[in-house]
Amino acid sequence: MRKKPVSKVTIRSFNRPVNLFFNVLIAVFALSCVLPFLFVVAISLSNETALAAHGYSFWPQEFSFFGYTYLFDQMQDKIFQALFVTVLVTVVGTLINSTATSLYAYVISRSNFPFRRFFTVFCLITMLFSPGMVANYLVMTNLLQLKDTIWALILPMAVSPFNIIVMRTFFKRSVSDSIIESARIDGASEMRIFIQIVLPLAVPGIATISLFAALGYWNDWFNALLYIQKDSLVPLQYLLMKIQNNIQYLTQNAGASSQLSGGMAAIPGESARMAIVVISTLPIAISYPFFQKYFVKGLTIGGVKE
Amino acid sequence: MKTWKKVVGLSTAVVLLGALTACGGGSKEKTDGSSKKTDENTLLMYQIGDKPDNYDALMDVANKKIEEKTGVKLNIQYIGWGDYKKKMSVIVSSGENYDIAFADSYVPNAQKGAFADLTELAPKFAKDAYDQLDEAYIKGNLVDGKLYAFPVNGNVYSQQVLTFNKQYLDKYNLSIDDIKTYKDAESVLKTFHEKEPNIAAFAIGQGFKAQGDFDFPIGNDYPFAVDLNGDTKKIINQYENKDFMDVLKTMHKWYQAGYIPSDAATSNTEFPLEGNTWFIRQETQGPYDYGDTILSNAAGQELVSKAFTTPLKSSDQARMANFVVANTSKNKEKAVEVLGQINSDPELLNGLVWGIEGEAWEKIPDKDGKIKLLDGYKPNTHLPAWNTGNNKILYTQDIITDEMIKERDESIAKAETSPILGFNFVTSNVKTEMSNIANVMSQYLDGLNTGTVDPEETVPKLKEALANAGYDKVLTEMQKQYDDFLKK
Numbered sequence: 001m002r003k004k005p006v007s008k009v010t011i012r013s014f015n016r017p018v019n020l021f022f023n024v025l026i027a028v029f030a031l032s033c034v035l036p037f038l039f040v041v042a043i044s045l046s047n048e049t050a051l052a053a054h055g056y057s058f059w060p061q062e063f064s065f066f067g068y069t070y071l072f073d074q075m076q077d078k079i080f081q082a083l084f085v086t087v088l089v090t091v092v093g094t095l096i097n098s099t100a101t102s103l104y105a106y107v108i109s110r111s112n113f114p115f116r117r118f119f120t121v122f123c124l125i126t127m128l129f130s131p132g133m134v135a136n137y138l139v140m141t142n143l144l145q146l147k148d149t150i151w152a153l154i155l156p157m158a159v160s161p162f163n164i165i166v167m168r169t170f171f172k173r174s175v176s177d178s179i180i181e182s183a184r185i186d187g188a189s190e191m192r193i194f195i196q197i198v199l200p201l202a203v204p205g206i207a208t209i210s211l212f213a214a215l216g217y218w219n220d221w222f223n224a225l226l227y228i229q230k231d232s233l234v235p236l237q238y239l240l241m242k243i244q245n246n247i248q249y250l251t252q253n254a255g256a257s258s259q260l261s262g263g264m265a266a267i268p269g270e271s272a273r274m275a276i277v278v279i280s281t282l283p284i285a286i287s288y289p290f291f292q293k294y295f296v297k298g299l300t301i302g303g304v305k306e
Numbered sequence: 307m308k309t310w311k312k313v314v315g316l317s318t319a320v321v322l323l324g325a326l327t328a329c330g331g332g333s334k335e336k337t338d339g340s341s342k343k344t345d346e347n348t349l350l351m352y353q354i355g356d357k358p359d360n361y362d363a364l365m366d367v368a369n370k371k372i373e374e375k376t377g378v379k380l381n382i383q384y385i386g387w388g389d390y391k392k393k394m395s396v397i398v399s400s401g402e403n404y405d406i407a408f409a410d411s412y413v414p415n416a417q418k419g420a421f422a423d424l425t426e427l428a429p430k431f432a433k434d435a436y437d438q439l440d441e442a443y444i445k446g447n448l449v450d451g452k453l454y455a456f457p458v459n460g461n462v463y464s465q466q467v468l469t470f471n472k473q474y475l476d477k478y479n480l481s482i483d484d485i486k487t488y489k490d491a492e493s494v495l496k497t498f499h500e501k502e503p504n505i506a507a508f509a510i511g512q513g514f515k516a517q518g519d520f521d522f523p524i525g526n527d528y529p530f531a532v533d534l535n536g537d538t539k540k541i542i543n544q545y546e547n548k549d550f551m552d553v554l555k556t557m558h559k560w561y562q563a564g565y566i567p568s569d570a571a572t573s574n575t576e577f578p579l580e581g582n583t584w585f586i587r588q589e590t591q592g593p594y595d596y597g598d599t600i601l602s603n604a605a606g607q608e609l610v611s612k613a614f615t616t617p618l619k620s621s622d623q624a625r626m627a628n629f630v631v632a633n634t635s636k637n638k639e640k641a642v643e644v645l646g647q648i649n650s651d652p653e654l655l656n657g658l659v660w661g662i663e664g665e666a667w668e669k670i671p672d673k674d675g676k677i678k679l680l681d682g683y684k685p686n687t688h689l690p691a692w693n694t695g696n697n698k699i700l701y702t703q704d705i706i707t708d709e710m711i712k713e714r715d716e717s718i719a720k721a722e723t724s725p726i727l728g729f730n731f732v733t734s735n736v737k738t739e740m741s742n743i744a745n746v747m748s749q750y751l752d753g754l755n756t757g758t759v760d761p762e763e764t765v766p767k768l769k770e771a772l773a774n775a776g777y778d779k780v781l782t783e784m785q786k787q788y789d790d791f792l793k794k
Contacts, residue, residue: 134399141402225389226396231357245388248574270575 037281044068044274051270067271071279079279082236085150086280089235090217093154097213100159102206105167106194111177120168127161137226152227153235157216163209170205171198207294218284236280243273348379349641351406352394353693357384360687364658371654376643405635406645408693409455409628412447413730416454422631422638425453431639432456432646438698440718445728446624455628456645460697461592463619463721466517467611469589469601473582474498475610485612488516488556491586495565498585507565509577509584514570516553516755517588520544521620521724523731523784527747529772530784534616538725539792541785543772545754545765554765557757570756579605592623593714593721594697596706617721621728627693649696656701661688670704677701729791736783739776746771 014022035058043056047064071079107113108120136156146152175198183193199206224238234242358364361382369379385393394410398420415421428436435456443457468491470482478501480494491508499507520531523541531544544550560566567573577584579601591611595601602609631641648655656677660667665682691697702711733740750768753759 133396137396137400141400225392229383229385242386242389246386247388247576249387250576 037285040274040277040281044271044278046271048269048271064271067269067273067275070269070272071275078231078234078239079236079276081232082234082239083279085153085233086218086235086237087283089150089153090214093157093217094210094214096154096158097160097163097217098206098210101163101209101213102167102199102202104159105164106171106198108164109168109171109175110180123161123164127165133226140227147227148230148233150233153220153223153233154217156223157213157220160209160213160216163212167202167205167209171202174205175201204294207291211288211291214287215284236276240273240276240280243276247273347373347377348381349405349637349644350403351380351382352397352404352408353382353384354390354408354410355384355387355690355693356686358686358689360662363662364688367657367662368654371651371657372644372647375647375651376640378637378640378644380644401634403634403636404632405637405641407630407632409625409630412455412625412628412630413449416449416452416630417730417732420630420633421454422633422635422641423452423454424456424631424642427631427639427642428453428456428646431642432649435459435646435649435696438650438696440619442619442723442727443624446619446621447628448728449730455625455630456642456649457624458627458629458693458695458697459649460692461594461626462623462718463617464590464592464623465613465617466615467589467591467613469587469598469609469611470494471582471585472608472610474502474585482610482612485614487614488553491612492556492560495560495586496563499563499565502585503564505583505585506567506577507585508560509587510566510570510756511573511575511577512571512752512756514588514752514755516550516557517615518544518547518550518553519615520547520550521618521726522622523726523729523788525622527751528743529747529768529777530781532724532726534618534722534724539788541781541788543769543777543781545768551761551765554754554757554761557755558760559757561757566757571752571758579609580607592617593718594691596710596714599705599710617717618724619721619727620724621726624727648694650699652699652701655695655699658689659691659694659700667701669701673704675701676704679703725792726788729788731784731787736776736780739780742775743772743777743780746775 013019039056039058042058042060043051044067045063045065046057046060046067047062048066050060050062050064104119104123108116108123110116140152140156141147144155146155179197179201180193183197188196219237221235221237221241224233224235225241228234228238365380365382372378372380390408391410394407397404398415398418409415409421439457439459440462442462443459444453447453447455447457468485468488474480475482478497480497482491482494485491485494495507498505515526519534520526521534522528522531522544524530526544529543529545530541531547532538532540533542533544533547533549535549536542536547545554557566561568561570567575569575577587589601589611591597591601591613598609598611601611629645631638631645635641648658652675657663660677660679661683663669665680666687667677667679667683670676670678691700746768749771750764754761754764754768
């Protein structure tokens with residue numbers, strides 16, 4: 001065996017065919033994420049009768065804005081009210097969540113904090129063991145009396161243990177102890193160190209967990225199902241879920257009683273439902289690119305030692 | 307740097323504010339909550355479905371009448387059709403305080419002790435209404451010999467029908483006179499499908515069950531049945547029954563011929579009654595449907611039905627619309643009294659079911675119990691009849707003739723009572739097997755019932771899977787309990 005002469009050192013790069021293969025793989029994956037959504041958009045722009053006759057297609061057989069006009073005529077108050085609730089919950093919730101998470105994570109990331117171990121374990125336990133729905137329900141309704149308030153949508157997700165662990169690692173990695181030391185020597189207080197030195201360094205991490213939180217709040221409907229009965233506090237996703245659940249119930253019980261169908265309120269058709277899906281996903285999908293640039297840095301739980 | 311400082315400052319402020327308002331809101335809510343609870347004069351009732359648009363107006367009228375008689379008010383909280391099951395199970399298991407509810411999973415919850423025992427309360431505090439109930443209602447709702455529900459007197463028997471869209475029957479000149487089984491409908495289906503290949507000939511979807519003359523001790527999701535035309539003392543697996551097998555074969559044949567939508571096993575497509583996207587559908591009808599009157603009314607077009615099973619008073623019908631009183635309720639007697647009033651006071655009940663008198667309907671002078679609908683009768687401005695109260699005391703429109711009412715009462719008297727009426731299977735010894743069986747069934751149910759798969763091939767597979775799931779053990783246990791039940 002003779003050794004090959006080395007002409008070029010290429011560290012961190014694949015050779016061409018492998019590169020192509022991976023590119024294709026990722027492209028397919030990306031497409032499989034985008035296509036369903038395009039599909040939904042196409043259905044929402046289709047004519048109801050055409051849908052029934054030809055089935056679904058990626059390009060609407062017969063264009064019609066009926067789905068959207070239906071929403072804005074029939075359900076306008078409900079939709080706007082729900083959209084407002086969703087936006088409010090998302091904004092307030094994300095602020096609370098990212099604040100609480102970064103504060104907690106920073107504290108347990110500092111090696112000179114004496115109760116570090118206890119608080120880390122405390123946080124991990126909540127992540128590993130879930131008390132179950134009924135216990136949560138009892139705490140929310142009986143103990144905190146939060147039934148039918150906006151807080152019932154915000155507080156259950158105000159702190160996310162997983163994000164705390166991610167942030168802790170992030171602080172550990174991106175803020176070295178020596179910086180904190182030197183700030184301390186210059187006479188900065190703990191609060192000042194956190195706000196002026198640590199936070200600016202941790203922006204990518206905070207942006208990432210904020211996005212997670214925002215997504216969580218935006219897509220949450222289960223808390224609304226459990227705690228919300230007032231029409232004025234129904235978030236958009238739950239409105240959609242309600243419609244979906246009703247349709248499912250009806251088809252599952254089709255023919256259970258003719259009187260049942262008589263007592264039902266009119267249910268929006270396929271295209272109107274898809275229009276709600278579009279309206280409820282677009283805003284958050286549009287906000288994605290703004291977080292994009294932080295992602296690369298922020299999303300690693302990290303295994304690099306200094 | 308600077309901006310970050312601002313953002314952090316702001317968010318901290320927001321959080322603090324939030325905390326303050328949360329506490330504020332919380333405490334306010336507390337007073338509200340406690341005042342609701344201490345308000346002895348308002349009963350909380352959970353009801354399934356959509357809140358009517360004019361709920362406040364309806365309840366104003368109703369509450370005047372209720373308060374006059376019982377001294378309490380009624381507050382109805384609506385929970386959507388699809389969410390009801392989930393939400394009620396949380397409410398029941400957390401022991402939350404409510405007074406009356408539309409029953410969900412009646413038997414298991416009653417066995418758990420979630421509901422108040424009404425065996426003595428109902429005849430005492432709701433005598434009028436209780437006396438009007440068909441015997442099958444009482445028998446069908448006994449759990450361990452006790453009554454936990456106040457059923458709505460309505461369709462005490464039911465039969466399965468094939469409902470035809472009359473516009474198509476006329477258009478293509480199809481006759482349905484001698485249709486008595488699924489098989490008989492084949493020729494009309496064939497003709498129709500040739501003429502209108504794009505319209506669902508037999509409009510069914512996920513959750514559809516092929517029906518026959520059977521009754522099911524734990525519902526037709528499970529492979530336990532009693533053959534009404536065979537030995538009614540034996541519990542069998544309907545998928546091993548020859549008649550039912552023939553039905554499944556018919557379904558499969560239809561599926562292959564394209565009469566059934568090709569995605570039936572998974573689709574949740576709605577075929578609106580009032581629409582023209584369907585030709586035949588399967589419906590359930592009972593005495594208070596007055597033939598096709600109610601159905602055609604709901605559809606706003608004429609529909610014709612042909613029954614293919616015998617009228618049967620079954621446990622399912624008896625538990626169709628049960629109202630229960632919570633065991634945690636502090637006003638059990640009052641709750642029963644209110645239920646009794648809803649089910650016996652025609653003025654009160656008709657004001658809910660038809661809407662507001664004078665706006666939605668008016669009485670026809672000198673005709674007892676007959677009303678005329680007015681322009682104000684609109685959808686979602688009144689409550690459904692089947693789950694509100696005693697159908698017997700409802701006023702009727704003029705299209706319902708006296709003969710029809712006579713026929714209705716005769717047909718109730720004539721209807722057959724299911725041999726398993728009131729039989730409750732106690733699953734405590736076979737819990738694991740039951741959940742195994744449920745898992746197996748969920749794989750096969752939709753495929754078999756909608757005709758998507760070939761029963762000749764699939765049913766043997768199903769039997770094998772059931773045998774592995776411990777079917778025989780459950781069957782033996784059920785048969786044992788059933789024998790004991792028959793001895794009583």
